[in-house]
Amino acid sequence: xxxxxxxxxxxxxxxxxxxxxxxxxxxxxxxxxxxxxxxxxxxxxxxxxxxxxxxxxxxxxxxxxxxxxxxxxxxxxxxxxxxxxxxxxxxxxxxxxxxxxxxxxxxxxxxxxxxxxxxxxxxxxxxxxxxxxxxxxxxxxxxxxxxxxxxxxxxxxxxxxxxxxxxxxxxxxxxxxxxxxxxxxxxxxxxxxxxxxxxxxxxx
Numbered sequence: 001x002x003x004x005x006x007x008x009x010x011x012x013x014x015x016x017x018x019x020x021x022x023x024x025x026x027x028x029x030x031x032x033x034x035x036x037x038x039x040x041x042x043x044x045x046x047x048x049x050x051x052x053x054x055x056x057x058x059x060x061x062x063x064x065x066x067x068x069x070x071x072x073x074x075x076x077x078x079x080x081x082x083x084x085x086x087x088x089x090x091x092x093x094x095x096x097x098x099x100x101x102x103x104x105x106x107x108x109x110x111x112x113x114x115x116x117x118x119x120x121x122x123x124x125x126x127x128x129x130x131x132x133x134x135x136x137x138x139x140x141x142x143x144x145x146x147x148x149x150x151x152x153x154x155x156x157x158x159x160x161x162x163x164x165x166x167x168x169x170x171x172x173x174x175x176x177x178x179x180x181x182x183x184x185x186x187x188x189x190x191x192x193x194x195x196x197x198x199x200x201x202x203x204x
Contacts, residue, residue, distance in 0.1 A: 008046050011036045015047075016057050020099045023106055024054050058107055065100055066122055068093050073129035079138050080201045082131070084193055090160045091189040095182070101161040138201075145200050152200075159192045 014036035018027045029050045033043045047053040072086045094101065126132075135152070138144035147155075163170075163185055171181050 007038075007042070011038065011043055011046055012053070012056065015053050016060070019054060019057050020061070020103050023103065024050075029053075058104075061100055061104060062122060064097065065093075065104060066125065070125055070129055073126065073131040079134045079144065080197060082134075083200060084197050087156065087160060087193045087196055088189060090156075091185065091192075094161065094164045095185065098164050098167065101165050143201065145202060155199075156196065159196060163188055163192075 011032070015032045018032050018035050021027075022031075027050075029040050029043055032050070032053070033040045036043065043053075047056070068089045069086060072082055072089060075082065077085065132149065135144060135149075139146045167181060170176065170184075171178070176184065
């Protein structure tokens with residue numbers, strides 16, 4: 001039996017939807033097959049196991065998550081502009097894919113979710129843009145506030161991703177509709193961008 005690329009993509013798209021909604025532990029191959037409109041045997045023919053299929057979906061999600069970051073960091077823009085554009089794009093990306101932060105964090109807490117080699121590959125791709133060297137140079141020249149990579153990552157991730165991850169909580173506390181919260185996120189993006197840029201690049 002020859003594998004059909006259309007069928008394969010249909011399975012992957014169904015798996016992506018199910019995994020992002022329920023996570024690896026929360027779903028079965030049967031649910032994925034049902035979402036794809038196929039039987040389990042056919043899903044297993046194209047992908048040997050739920051674990052193998054998950055690895056493909058997880059890797060694709062991570063790549064999607066990093067794509068805009070790598071693109072911005074690879075440009076010839078000044079470092080301060082890169083950070084500003086990156087923060088704005090991060091908010092725009094998460095607005096389109098609000099399920100990704102929770103999915104990635106939850107699944108990375110599972111030991112078997114992804115290997116340390118994959119983490120290293122992602123870090124290497126970011127490093128290849130030269131952004132880490134640019135930050136070190138700017139810090140040495142006094143143009144950027146001194147902090148290590150871990151603190152810088154936490155600072156940006158927490159301010160960009162938490163508002164998306166806390167959407168249901170914030171809507172409940174403040175009695176907001178989805179549309180009202182989306183408007184608040186647009187407003188918050190401006191606050192966070194200015195706050196982080198001014199903090200990271202203090203004017204003399």
